Amino acid sequence: MRVLHVTPCYPPTWAYGGIPRVVHALARAQRSQGIGVRVWTTDAFDADSRASVPSRREESGIDVRVTRLASNRLAWRHQLYVPTALPPLDDVDVVHLHSHRHLLNWLAFHAARSRGIPVVLTPNGTAPRLERKVFVKRAWDTLFDGDVPTRADHVIAVSKAEVRQLLALGVSADRIERIPNPIHLEEFAELPARGSFRAAQGLGAGPIVAYLGQITPRKGVERLVAAFGEGLAGATLVVAGAARGMALPESPHVRYTGTLEGPDRLALLVDADVLVYPSTDEIFGLVPLEGLLCGAPVIVGGDCGCGELIGEAGAGLLTRVGDAAELRAHIHTLLADRERASAMVERGRRYVTAHLDPARVAGAHIELYQRMLRA
Known part of the structure; x- marks a missing residue:
């Protein structure tokens, strides 16, 4: 065949x-x-x-x-x-x-x-x-x-x-x-050392909250930047991806990297203390699942296929579209309760390995x- x-x-x-x-x-x-x-x-x-x-x-x-x-x-x-x-x-x-x-x-x-x-x-x-x-x-x-x-x-x-x-x-x-x-599991068999992305970008010791993916209105990057507001627990928001037909909202707490490939992409996922994917109508969502394989706890939009999979696995927190207060609270939760975050990551890894x-x-x-x- x-x-x-x-x-x-x-x-x-x-x-x-x-x-x-x-x-x-x-x-x-x-x-x-x-x-x-x-x-x-x-x-x-x-x-x-x-x-x-x-x-x-x-x-x-x-x-x-x-x-x-x-x-x-x-x-x-x-x-x-x-x-x-x-x-x-x-x-x-x-x-x-x-x-x-x-x-x-x-x-x-x-x-x-x-x-x-x-x-x-x-x-x-x-x-x-x-x-x-x-x-x-x-x-x-x-x-x-x-x-x-x-x-x-x-x-x-x-x-x-x-x-x-x-x-x-x-x-x-x-x-x-x-x-x-x-999901190409072999890609995640050998990951970059934790801290390599942080060092390369000069981000210091504060938490890294990350978004990785295309930057279009549906992906919710503007909502994520708004939720970050005037800063969040000394964290930096790293937005990695190509902007497709929209301007990037400015904020002193946000670092835009453009498209990341290969080891640089994995290095961001390894260093992310929280990975946020607030997209609407996201029918699957590879990035949060890949983030789990790199050890990143995730927050995803709960109204779509991505939330369906993360919820089924018990592997992250779901957020309502447009609810900036809830999104901010979820970020606080995962940054503060690392034991809970680690348990979600472990459940996510098992789910990806078993099903994907x-x-x-x-x-x-x-x-x-x-x-x-x-x-």
Whole structure:
């Protein structure tokens, strides 16, 4: 069996959020279980540059095909990924689309349909018209691939919250499969020494409260800065990520680092005394789960899939969207009660290891592919 993963971004691209990390972990785990894996992606990298990668490479047995974008600017500013090549469907048995509303999916979906190749979609929270450019998304759905979720052979929901989203969009329950995202556990086997991020940034001895991820209105960074107010127990708020279409609120107690990658990213998670992820409509939320693997106690928005997972694991505190007093109180709680915080972290580590191991998640995907091929 050979699967084609279609994703607009793939490592070494990290500035576009969690989907590249998810696809990378899944592809590696599937290849290690013996199936053929191909990835079709673009050279998107960040706001100012393209990924310096060949158009075709083999990586850990994965056949990675990279199409050059017609415009890097359109990709970064408007998430309009215009490929300059067609999807490589030769010898492909299953097409697995990642994210929603991009031209790679549209091309791959229709090419697969014309060849009778089954298609599965993992929207990872992108199926509803949320947050930015809602009018543009409505127009896109009318002109292009708005019906892909209802026409794909199967749609994967990564949480119960996403199941509800898909049902509301008209996806029939018998075509929805709930499979969580994988977390690449090997990445967290050897962590940076505690204190390395603090020293590199000159942060002193005070507590570090951290946010790591894209900076968009939905992510709640402005609410977190507001909750921090005039300072909080001598702590510094570190905000790490790329700002996407919004100005960064100024505060003397906030340090903005931009996108962090590799060891720098892990070093922040290791040094974080509290990791806050106050996003709304977050259908999964990789960062808090990765933070737990690095020893960081977490606070997450309680109205979404991320809160669902953290609550199920008993691995952190949940906060109501817009309740700055509650968020501030939760930060105080985790900074003051380190025994309670450590217990949450330990429960979170056990949950991630038991449920989100890439081998387990990849096996669930392969079983779904096999059912699709037998249908």
